[in-house]
Amino acid sequence: MPLRFHNTLTQQTQVFEPLEGNLVRMYTCGPTVYDFAHIGNFRTFVFYDILRRWLRLSGYKLDHVMNITDVDDKIIRNATALGQSLGQYTDTYTKAFLDDCATLRLERPERLARATEHIPQMAAAIKKLEDTGYTYRSDGSIYFRIAKFPEYGKLSHNDFSGIVSGARVDVDEYEKNDARDFALWKAPKPGEFNWDTEVGTGRPGWHIECSVMAVQYLGATLDLHAGGVDLVFPHHENEIAQSEALTGKQFARYWMHSEFLLVDGQKMSKSLGNFYTLRDLFGKGFTPESVRYLLASVPYRKGLNFTFDGLTSSKTAIERLRNFKHRLDTAKLAPGLGEAIQSLAVASLKQFRDAMDDDLNTAEALGAVFEFLREANTALDAGTFLEDNRAAALELLNLFDAVFEILVPAEQAGAIPAEEVESLIAARTAAKKARDFAKSDAIRNELLEKGVILEDTKEGVRWKRK
RNA sequence: GGCGCGGUAGCCAAGUGGUAAGGCCAGGGUCUGCAAAACCCUUAUUCGUGGGUUCGAUUCCCACCCGCGCCUCCA
Structure with a gap:
């Protein structure tokens, strides 16, 4: 099945094809680094990561730029x-952001672009817009005149034709000609941070950085541009206006927007006390993998209701996947090929791929994995899962982890070293053999207190960290 | 009010014009010195409400109700 994405521009799910061969030029809106990201x-950002990974796994090369907005009010x-x-x-919050991304195992875009490092380029773009009549000045600021851009509203599907009537408004009386006009360049304020440029002293408006950096690094027409739904209007609408006014070419061919995350059914807000950073969650004992899994498991176009129950349930689901992986890696299997489980493996792999191809339907992709997991466990118990079945099963699981990447646990600081665990397990096994259950149970409890769970199996003792 | 997204089991959630994936929880079982862990099984005659189209709708159409987002730089 061909790869399909829902395009905000056309309001349709359409087959994705980059402009040039297998190279995808993409731009995603990054953080404003004024605080820790929540x-x-x-x-x-997890949505961007899943998108990146699936494009790569589909055989595309990526040229992905993400901005870091490091100047705003x-x-x-x-x-x-x-x-x-x-x-x-x-710097403080940029570093914190990049650390958090690494913790969540988010792939780094090919380029991170900081707004403050592109001020001259922004000024040059604004100058060009001035020269071509797309702007006006008012009180030292420069505004984009949306009346000059008839297609304004095509992304957010708003009709502004009734509102756009700048001629009525007296420039001297009003800061802006039209309520929808937006600032390209903001007048300097005394005592604040300003830049001297060819369009004057001041600082850039919010939207211009994305247009300028995207076009500079990726060319006039991007294959793909993504962000949160709240950016559709005005941010992305304004980006389109600026960029297309600047280049005369379509700015982005596919626009993808992720839905909001809610906390307990409500918008996250500091006043409600349901505002969480990753640090908050790790402080409560949740792991990065659980957070990653939860955020990735709900398809990006669906509102995600974040709850602590959800995180706990993610942890359990991850455990089950890891147990299965371990079993696949270590099980002693009889030679041969089990037909039934083999065809299920092939079907599940296809289902996984088709689901991801269908606008990144991660929920269905997970369904394919778990369904196979259950049947494979049953087959393993029954002895109908044979040596030659291992490869296809691992292929599915590895593909799954190439997207979700939660199978390998993160290192935990202060954890009991593996050698120590092994020697305690040896002592316990000896005690058990001598039928000294008091001693063996004591060791088991000691390990449990240190966060190590033992699993007595027919093949011996397996251990894992809690 | 305009634009957009959504309402499916206790919770999270997929999906199709032909009779409801998957995950978590719960209950039951296998295993075990006892446990734990692990694994398996069971759990929606029903898909916000009311109409309509159809042989048949959760899936298409209409109306309504409810939740969320954007409409002043919030992902």
Whole structure:
């Protein structure tokens, strides 16, 4: 089945094909580094990661740019309050963001682009828009005149034709000609962080950075542009207006937007006390893998209701997958090929691929894995899962983990070393053999307290960390 | 009000014009010195409400109710 994505621009799910061969030029909206990113942000960043991985696994090469917005009102406010330079302030949160991404095993885009490192390019773009009549100045700021861009609204499917009537409004009386016009360049404020450029002193508006950096690194027409739904309007709509006014070419061919994450059915907000960063969750004992799994398991276009029950349930599901992987890796199997389980493996692999091809339907892809897992366990118990079945089963599981990447546990600081665990297990086994159950149970409890769970199986003792 | 997304078992959630994937929880079982862990089994005559189209709708159409998002730089 061909790879298909839902395109916000056309409001349809359509076959994805890049403009040029197997190279995908993509741009995703990254964080504004004014604070720690929260799990709602990471829902979107995990979506980018799944998208990247599936494109790669589908045989595409990626040229992916993500911006780091390191100048905006909140950053300026906070940095000023702390008496820090912009760079000092944003470095802290940029680093925290990148650390969090690594913890969640998010692939790094081919390029991260910081807004403050592209100020001259933004000024040049604004200059060009001025020269071509797309802008006007007002009180030292430069605005984009959306009346000059008839297609404005095509992404968010809003009809602005009734609102766009700039001529009525007196420029001297109003900051903007039209309520929908947006700032390309903001007038300098005394005591704040400003840049001297060819269009004057001040600082860039929010939207221009994405247009400029995307076009600079990826060319006038992107294959794919993604972000959270809340960015559809105005951010992405404005990006389109600027970019297409600038280049005269279609800006992005496919627009993908991830839905919101809710907490207990409500929007996350500081006042409700349901506002979580990754640090908060790890502090409560949840693992990065559980967070990653939960955020990845609900298809990106569906609102995701985040709950602690959900995290706990993810942890259990991950355990089951890891147990199965371990069993596949270590089981002693009779030679031969079990026909039934083999055809199920092939079918499950196809189902997994088809589901991912269908606009990244991760929920159905997971369903395929678990269904196979159950049948394979039954076959393993029954002895109808044979040596030559191992490869296809591992292929499915490896493909699954190439997307979800949760099978290998993260290292935990302060954990009991493996050698120590092994020697305690040896002592327990000896005690059991001598039928000294008091001693063997004591060792078992000691290990449990240190976070190690023992599993007595026919093949011997297996252990894992809690 | 406009635009968009969604309402499927206790919770999370997939899906199709032909009679409901999967995960978690719960209950039952296998295994075990006892446990744990692991594994298996069971769990929606029903898909927000009311109409309509159809031989047949959760799936198509209409209306309504409810939740969420955007409509001033929130992923």
